[in-house]
Amino acid sequence: MVVSSTKVIYMDNNATTRVAPEVLDIMMPYLAEYYGNPSSMHTFGGQVAQAINHARQATADLIGAAPGEIVFTSCGTESDSTAILSAIQTFPEKNHVVTTRVEHPAVKNLCDNLEIFTSRKYHTTRLQVESDGTLDLQRFKDSLTDDTAIVSVMWANNETGVIFPVEKMAEITKERGILFHTDAVQAVGKIPINLKETAIDFLSISGHKLHAPKGIGVLYVRKGTPFVPFLNGGHQEHGRRGGTENVAAIIGLGKACELAAARMAEENTRVRALRDKLEHGLLTTIPKALLNGHPEQRLPNTSNVSFEYVEGEAILLHMNQFNICASSGSACTSGSLEPSHVLRAMGVPFTAAHGSIRFSLSVYNTEAEVDFVLEKMPAIIAKLRAMSPFWEEHQ
Ligand SMILES: Cc1ncc(COP(=O)(O)O)c(C=O)c1O
Missing domain, CATH: 3.40.640.10 (Type I PLP-dependent aspartate aminotransferase-like (Major domain))
Known part of the structure; x- marks a missing residue:
């Protein structure tokens, strides 16, 4: 099935980008x-x-x-x-x-x-x-x-x-x-x-x-x-x-x-602000959501967030129903059920590493898209947690 590209909310720019x-x-x-x-x-x-x-x-x-x-x-x-x-x-x-x-x-x-x-x-x-x-x-x-x-x-x-x-x-x-x-x-x-x-x-x-x-x-x-x-x-x-x-x-x-040279300032201001709004929204509205990686020493477009006690793949599938594209770990390592070698090297606990989602933005993203993702994510995570025996155990 081909998804119409006009409706896609593409936040997977570290995997690949749209050709300008x-x-x-x-x-x-x-x-x-x-x-x-x-x-x-x-x-x-x-x-x-x-x-x-x-x-x-x-x-x-x-x-x-x-x-x-x-x-x-x-x-x-x-x-x-x-x-x-x-x-x-x-x-x-x-x-x-x-x-x-x-x-x-x-x-x-x-x-x-x-x-x-x-x-x-x-x-x-x-x-x-x-x-x-x-x-x-x-x-x-x-x-x-x-x-x-x-x-x-x-x-x-x-x-x-x-x-x-x-x-x-x-x-x-x-x-x-x-x-x-x-x-x-x-x-x-x-x-x-x-x-x-x-x-x-x-x-x-x-x-x-x-x-x-x-x-x-x-x-x-x-x-x-x-x-x-x-x-x-x-x-x-x-x-x-x-x-x-x-x-x-x-x-x-x-x-x-x-x-890229002409848009460098925008990447580091507008795109960074969108990323920060998205990240802040996710971390404050969803319980047990954790940021992976140094908060400042980081690219302006990337946010890697773990939602404890749920599977990244399941989250992605639910996001996909709204045509929201992101990654669980790197695109090249997904396909394997092992948690990402990067998160393991950082010592991220197993229960959090499995539920990690990478959002990576670009100059083509808009505030309306960020708002849409923030509107959908809490319900997706809540629904998956309601089905998760691990979540139940840790309440
Ligand atoms: C850090 C890093 N290095 C290398 C590559 C590989 O680049 P290419 O897909 O052009 O071979 C990627 C692609 O995901 C990457 O993120």
């Missing part, structure tokens, strides 16, 4: 008329190469980088793999990776597999987080050794929105001659980022989290950082990523980056 109409408009001619290969010698292809350069500049501007530091990839996952695998090939004598216990599977599973496929030649330190999802810098410093090739720590967590001090961490690794990668898939476009002022070596972006289409990503590689390509092939991306460019998606991403 301006992005779609700018992409269409590159699917229909300007289909030349940007590597071709003729003018027909050359004009496409010029448009890619424009998109590269716009992408670089959003994160305070130089255009030459931008490598277009297929997604955030490819960018994460490329950075980590590049670093370990750069330092074959080193065998240690530092990351956190709350990374997205794009980093988590890569590190797990790196250990398995190399018969444990590589080992990973997965840093513990505090109960509010933040990281302790001293614990981080203590984890670094002379064998550490790379540190990979996300800029902001996809489930809770909690922001990590990656700029400070990169300063520390630089002093130790260790490369630093950050998965900034959730942070880019939501909070200001200026890489010129940091020591970060690699940074991952995913287009579909900032109103560009799915299937386009970016890996920022700081000028001078040693780099080994993941995809070998043609000379595209200055030999750093083989494969004919996903032209329309790259052009769309460039536009999305321009829009």
